[in-house]
Amino acid sequence: MAANEVVSAALQDSWGDFWLFRFFLNAAGYASIMVPGFLLIQYFKRKNYLETGRGICFPVIKSCVFGSEAKSAHPDDVSLAARNETMESSTAQQILKLLFCAAGLQASYLTWGVLQERVMTRTYGATETDPGEKFKDSQFLVFMNRILAFTVAGLYCALTKQPRHGAPMYKYSFASLSNILSSWCQYEALKYISFPTQVLAKASKVIPVMLMGKLVSRKSYEYWEYLTAVLISVGVSMFLLSSAPTKHLSTVTTFSGVVLLAGYIVFDSFTSNWQDALFTYKMSPVQMMFGVNVFSCLFTMGSLLEQGALLESARFMARHSEFAAHAMLLSICSAFGQLFIFYTINQFGAAVFTIIMTLRQAFAILLSCLIYGHAITVVGGLGVAVVFMALFLRVYARSRMKKRSKKLPAGEVPVQKV
Template identity: 30%
Template sequence: MAQLNGDARHRQPNGSAAKHANGILEDRVRGSTQAGKHDASLATKSEAKQTSNTVNLLICVGGIYASFLTWGVLQERITTTNYAPLAGQKEIFKYPVVMNTVQSAFAATLGYIYVLISRKKSGDLPIYPSRQIVWPLLLVAGCSALSSPFGYASLQHVDYITFILAKSCKLLPVMFLHVTLYGKRYPFYKYAVVALVTSGVAIFTLHQSTGGKKKKGADGNSLYGLMLLGINLLFDGLTNTTQDDIYARFRPYTGQQMMCALNIMSTSITITYLLLSPYLAATGIGHYVGMDLGSSTGELADAMAFIQRHPAVGWDILGFAFCGAMGQVFIFRTLSIFGSLLLVTITVTRKIFTMIISVVWFGHALTGMQWLGVGLVFGGIGIEAELSKREKKAKEAGKKKM
């Protein structure tokens, strides 16, 4: 067979020109690949077949929704419940770094178990396969750890409407950083789809918030608050785009490997912070990022004392950590197969899907503008699905001609 192929090549009028033409064609096919399942890297035929599996996508989406719906309920219960035994007193658990540390420790453990199950032999799937991968992983872990504090701090200087509008537009910084930092190319319709989905989510969340109860946040917006919010979005975007770059540069590197590696690093970073927090409180650094460091004993000691007084919150934190870890299994599975842009689309639109479930289940009503937002989101997703299907058929036809 190899000889036949060689003879065929020699029969070309100009072998080098034919190879050059084939190279251009391959580059165009690769360059025009849409964001999503091919974001991570150039997939093999077996991987491409797997990524196109609708059932696989539904499992990932269902797993993310189920895990983080429960996770969100537990998070709200932990951070809003008054655990004080006496009327008139108020004791609310307000130690987010401790919660995140417990969750990342659970996720690192679950990720390692996932790696062990996936291994065919003992040397397979090393957590850190090379020294070169450590630095980009450390960048992701650092951005992920720093993102939330800047987001919480921004709420002290911007109103809640501005905050949720910015978070609804998370797709934009992800795409922007893909284009500017990593030179990724998208077809025009991909930009249009992102604009539709972002507009739909923004309209939906804005009108949901204006009709609901007053949320925690400042009464107005300040330049400093907008800067903090911008840093939060920048860190979110860097997290997702750098993860894609890691998958592209260090193939084969799986979602379970990255999940374990990043959570080990995140746990190390947050534990270091918790141990240093009493000293940070003394220097006043925590004031500038909006952290509650009023106690000289630090967040870890205060959180442990709170749990000793109210053991029920400890069980809620364990449940919160387990659900978050399970959600990460599906997140990293989605990220390694479909890419960050589709993952962010799933997480950004999760609120709309949960609201629709609430409408159907409890008989609630949506406003006209909220229905417009829902229509834009589903319209964008439908347009992408149809155009992706056409693009895939066109590429397969091109390969057959080759």
């Protein structure tokens, strides 16, 4: 019995190291594209190509390396004007629009969450004599999501009038790389932790987002933002400490899941802050979606081809039609979910969007427990309640601060009471 435990622990140790090996393998694939690109950008800048360049390649190089460098108002200002216009429409129309947005977001991301857990934690092709096989390459799922998002955003930009593109194209690559890595960590983490744990960890990313905002954008925060961040941390800790790791037999898998979740939160926090900085250029949210996904497709395809994983994943898809359907539906939910995000924020603002998505996270935990049988203790349930109470408190406090700032006379600064 002791020998079997030693062998099992050794296998789990090697599996725990496997994701780290794949991570560095993927990173090497991305570097093989980014490093030559970086050298080319530096070359064109040193040669002052914007002033001396000529020929048919000049417009492409100018757009990719220099852009127009024209900056515009932040998209929040644009969306605010759009929302002011929508206020003139009837209340019934506004309610219908809100229901449409809420239904679209809930349907897209609840389906996406259920399918994500199904693809990463269950086997395909299982029979009475064959245990089946699991799909292992998370990067292929990221590639499929990004290729469809790129297509949808491209078609939207082609069919609608979008503002003139201003940012140098290469600047999208930073958000693209961090977005790829955050998605990869998110998929891989499900091999080691439960979906409810992942959802709560994602809800707690408010804290690293604030830290990254201070580092990247030099932002300052209100006292209530720190208070809600602490409450979220307490609630997540209550949930994690009360959950018995029945499905994970060693600390190796638990540690791997924690590291992957930390990677997801760090990369995702950087992505949101970098995109926020990019929005100072003249662009629409769908153009941002298009630009980021251009590089995402390039990075993931290059890395998959270098590793020979693209054909292997395609063969797995050919062997299991159920997986092919799940992967396609996963990509559709991800792509159209992004469009619903942009539309909801444009019509109703970030506060309403945050409330809808917070409710979605709570529904996602409930669905996962019902479908896949995850058990939550009383203390764990209380921790979940604390997290979502803090999230709603955060939305309420932010809306109150905005209303208060609008009522103040021009030039007067709100004074915080201690």
